[in-house]
Amino acid sequence: MEKYKKIGILTRDCAGINATIRAVVRSAYTFGFETIGIVRGYKGLIENDTVKLTPRSVSGIINHGGTILKTARSSRFRMADGQKEALNTLKANNIDALVVIGGNGSLSGAYTLSSKYAVPVVGIPATIDNDINGVSMSIGADTSVNVALDALDKIRDTATSLERIFVVEVMGRDCGYIGLRVALAGGCEEAILPERKFDIKKIAREIKDGSAKGKITWIIIVSEGKAKAVDIAKKINKITNLETREVVLGHIQRGGRPTAYDRMLAARYGFHAVELLTKRRTGRCVTLRDNKPSDIPLSRAIKKKDMEVNDYYKLIKLLT
């Protein structure tokens, strides 16, 4: 069985991706592979935009958010002609196998390359939404929850001092991963999530009942994919007549210094991805099983993940 010689690395963006690039590059070199970075994701793969990566060129990035490789969306990669150009880039650079680091979109692209064109690919899950099927923890998710929690703690200072209601919008397009965790860890009164129906009148009634008993400070978390903080705040104010402010945390949640957890996950996933390539075990996505690095088929990873939110939600309400 002939060994791969050169591995390409392509990324999306969130905290911990630089630590993952470092882990892949340095693991690859210990196994005798060369590494090359694809600049700007699938757009760069189509446009043959690459950069040589060596163990030295990934020095000093473990603690930096974002991606040194930059990233971009590519509508052309969804079409067959774009995919053919991507294959040309792999050929022109003698890339034998790809490591794709990112969320749903990136891993779906990886699956296309692997299933349609037999490109040897291994995926590493990295998304603040933590919504990769069959993967309990994606790189970047822990950092985003901690960034949002840090901001929330600051908002709570004012909420408590002025006895105000705050509606805080967190990221999460189709998934309440950040919202649910931040609401529980931040001691919030309510979480409005994509996975649950909500009744604004019921929430307003609870606030009114609470205020009659002297509880006026409320913090309500809203996942951006479910509702807009400004709309929820307006409705609550209209029904309760209590001062209600909205805050949108936005993209601060995708950046920042990766937590220790994300850096360790990056090291473990990065090494495991390279190990898979040494065995030519491709079309896989790395994950944890019983807290040990493991892997599942990419075809499974790109399916919709069912998020269980009820246990945490019950605790949020019980501890209010």
Ligand code: F6P
């Ligand atoms: O998929 C990760 C994510 O950060 C979502 O939580 C968010 O809804 C979306 O990306 C935002 O995308 P963009 O940065 O393109 O606005």
